[in-house]
Amino acid sequence: MQRYLVSRLIQSIAILFGVLVLVFFMVRVTGDPATIMMPREASPESIEAFRHKMGFDRPVIVQFWDFLTHAVVGDFGNSLHFKIPALPLILERLPATVQLAAGGMLLALVVAIPLGLVGGSTPGSVWDGIGRLIGLLGQSIPNFWLALVLIFFFAVRLRLLPSFGRDELRSMILPCFVLGLPTMGSLVRLTRSAVLEIRGEDYVRTAYSKGLRPNLIYVRHILRNAAIPLVSVIGVQFGYMLGGSIYIETIFSWPGMGQMIEQAIGWRDYPLVQAIAFLTSVIVVVLNLFTDMAYALIDPRIRYGR
Amino acid sequence: MVSAKKVWALFSALLVMVMLLSACAPQPAAEPEVRITEVVKVVTETVIEQVVETVVVTQAPEEEKPTGRLVVGVSTQPNTLDMPITAEMQSRNSAHAVFDSLLWINDDGEIEPALAESYEVTDDGLEYTFHLRQGVTFHNGEPFNADSVVFSWNRYISPDLEWSERWAMADNVEKIDDYTVKITTNEPKPLLLRTIATSWAMVPPKYFEEVGDVQFGQSPVGTGPFMFVEWVQGDHVTLKANPNYWREGYPKLEEIVFRPIPESATRVAAIQTGEVDIVGRLSSEEAQSLLGVPGVQVISYPVSRVYYIAFNNITTGVGAPTEDPKVRQAMNYAVDVQAIIDSLFSGYAKRSTGYVATGELGYGVVEPFEYDPEKAKALLAEAGYPNGFTMDFACPAGAYTHFEEVCEAIQGYLTEVGIETNLEIMESAHYWDLEGAQELPPLFGDSWSETSGEAYNRMAGALLAQGYSSWKDDQIISMLNQISTTIDTDARKKLYEDLQKYMVENPPFIYLYEPMAFEAIRDHVQDYRPRSAEQYYLFYTRTVKEE
Secondary structure, three states: OHHHHHHHHHHHHHHHHHHHHHHHHHHHHOOOHHHHHOOOOOOHHHHHHHHHHHOOOOOHHHHHHHHHHHHOOOOOOEOOOOOOEHHHHHHHHHHHHHHHHHHHHHHHHHHHHHHHHHHHHOOOOHHHHHHHHHHHHHHHOOHHHHHHHHHHHHHHHOOOOOOOOOOOHHHHHHHHHHHHHHHHHHHHHHHHHHHHHHHOOHHHHHHHHHOOOHHHHHHHHHHHHHHHHHHHHHHHHHHHHHHOOHHHHHHOOOOOHHHHHHHHHHOOOHHHHHHHHHHHHHHHHHHHHHHHHHHHHHOHHHHOOO | OHHHHHHHHHHHHHHHHHHHHHHHOOOOOOOHHHHHHHHHHHHHHHHHHHHHHHHHHHHOOOOOOOOOEEEEEEOOOOOOOOHHHOOOHHHHHHHHOOOOOOEEEOOOOOEEEOOEEEEEEOOOOOEEEEEEOOOOEOOOOOEOOHHHHHHHHHHHOOOOOOOHHHHHOOOEEEEEEOOEEEEEOOOOOOOHHHHHHHHOOOOOHHHHHHHHHHHHHHOOOOOOOEEEEEEEOOOEEEEEEOOOOOOOOOOOOOEEEEEEOOOHHHHHHHHHHOOOOEEEEEOHHHHHHHOOOOOEEEEEEEOOEEEEEEEOOOOOOOOOHHHOHHHHHHHHHHOOHHHHHHHHOOOOEEEOOOOOOOOOOOOOOOOOOOOOHHHHHHHHHHOOOOOOEEEEEEEEEOOOOOHHHHHHHHHHHHHHOOEEEEEEEEEHHHHHHHHHOOOOOOEEEEEEEOOOOOOHHHHHHHHOOOOOOOOOOHHHHHHHHHHHHOOOHHHHHHHHHHHHHHHHHOOOEEEOEEEEEEEEEEOOEEOOOOOHHHOOOOOOOEEOOOO
16 A cells, blocks of 8 residues: 555656646747737837846746746746736635535535436436436536526526625535536436446345345445446546636636636746646646545555555 | 436426526517617717716715725736736726826826826926925825835836836936926927826835835725725725825725626626626627616727738738739728628727827828729739739737638638738737737738827837838838927827828728727716726716615
């Protein structure tokens, strides 16, 4: 178990380093920030002065070394656009994004797991129909369209929910639903098929023949075995929700990181893009690490090697 | 089988529901174009009438305390509240209310004293003496005086700061006594006063040095009608009334909240629910969908921005047929701009007559080119291109409303007179890199806005054969240089007029249109007067209680 963890940890650090290198050179391919940040009427002298202040007039390799040595201690420099240190700026936005993703994930789990369980154990029932429908809708409805329709229906027509912002608990409902729906859909399908498959396994039949109550069998034998593929999907989806809520944050004007990514790229804000990309990778890598650890906990075959 | 049927029944029921939901969205009227034209006009007129009436009313109850809260939905969150270095209009407006300048531009577009009580200009136009208003304090209690003016100038003239050119127009700013400041320029600068009025925000020296430039942008202190309260990143900026404001009886509002709502469809929803009181940056389609919504008024006004297709005669366009003025005239005759405006903007844009926008000094001496493809063909034949020619053409993607379609339409019109173009639509940031390096194809589309009330900056930017300009015409350049040093307004007006006439005979552009801005406000908002280029002052804006 320990050896397994250590090797995963080393891998993760290597990945993060790779991300740093990649991001540094990729943002520089997008073009010169000075031409975007400085007004059109700026004289060549003031554009030069701006480049000099930001250190963009130094050789790229010097800039890269400077970036690396500062990045390892969490200093990504000042955002060019917002004029304040990049990392604290993002960290200030992070709670909103985590809140949204956690809400969306919770909603997905609460709906999807029971539905998938019931659907898998009674295929063809009404509940199974609903579950399969959610599975279908979750994967096929474009989220920006759904978001707008929901805003117009629940905010403008019914005046039940706010149309944007993060002012109160009710503000979470619509964005969490839109963000959670695709995950909900895939989790329903996954749970359902896992349950369907495990239902016919020998150890389930044995459990029945022992005279265990069906509820107990479902929770202890079926769900526990279905959990392995579920955990991996949940881990991946949660990372995706944290990084992929750009549209949803923009439409609901949710003050998270996603909104900022869009602006940062548009403004060629190198330090901010670098910091965001790095932080997002850290989150995904850590999530993957947790997922792997969860595997090990759930599945003894992984825990005890080979 | 049964279950499958059930699922399908459920699915189709849901589909119907979803369709119903979307049907709940505002439906366009049966004959949108006709109805909307009228309503927008009516609404604009009533708004103007109200403004006129209420100005009179507001004078009477002078003693009134500021009341009411105004929520403004802006399209982007500010990058900083350090007003002189804000990146664009939306953030500028959030910071605007915290600061004042020595002068301001009133609603009629005239320059009036603000933090300066009066000013004198020497006859040669090189020396400006400002007499400052006494007894004005910054929000932190620091007194406003000559030192603040000198300090502000020294801070923002630093060349590595955005917009430092706006301050560098003055070559020296010196303190004469505590309430007198002398500003000198090496040569006459006719735009200096306007620039001071719109860009020179006065900052408090002590506070600034105490907190540093980074923190100043996060919690600014000025002399303006509103004081900074808080800024929650990405969520809102809150300002409250300055009780010691030097304009007596102002501001009228107790609190202003700026809330960024990047998605325009969400802004449309938020103004309908009343969560915000003002929203801007709407498309004409969105503005139309708000007509007739109870409690909401639609405002539209022309923006001092001009769209054009530029030629190049210094790099990629050297030796091209477009070096012949007849060819360039022909291309102007070939494009039916009004048809483009009617079909893509439902008529809500104005044909530009040249490169001076509506309301700017010297506007109105020339007429736009008529759509006359026969004349275009004749001119091309005269110039030696009876069978036309082929040329590269580029436009930016996603930067301006419908601009890709505009370029495609122009391509179509040019084909009709025999000019084949290879149109390339490029990612906008990359596009502007190429434009700044003068590496775009010899035919390229763009737009230019200007807030000073005069066309000079826009013209200089696009026609001085440097920076973003790819056109060199010695006559135009010499006339622009004359404009830039002529203080006398009438003389300058004459120069603008002559230049526009010259630019009809020798067009450096295919002239296109000036767009309209659309905003929506709640009924209870009074005296909200946005100006062209989306700029506004909020100290006289009020809200009246909604029943």
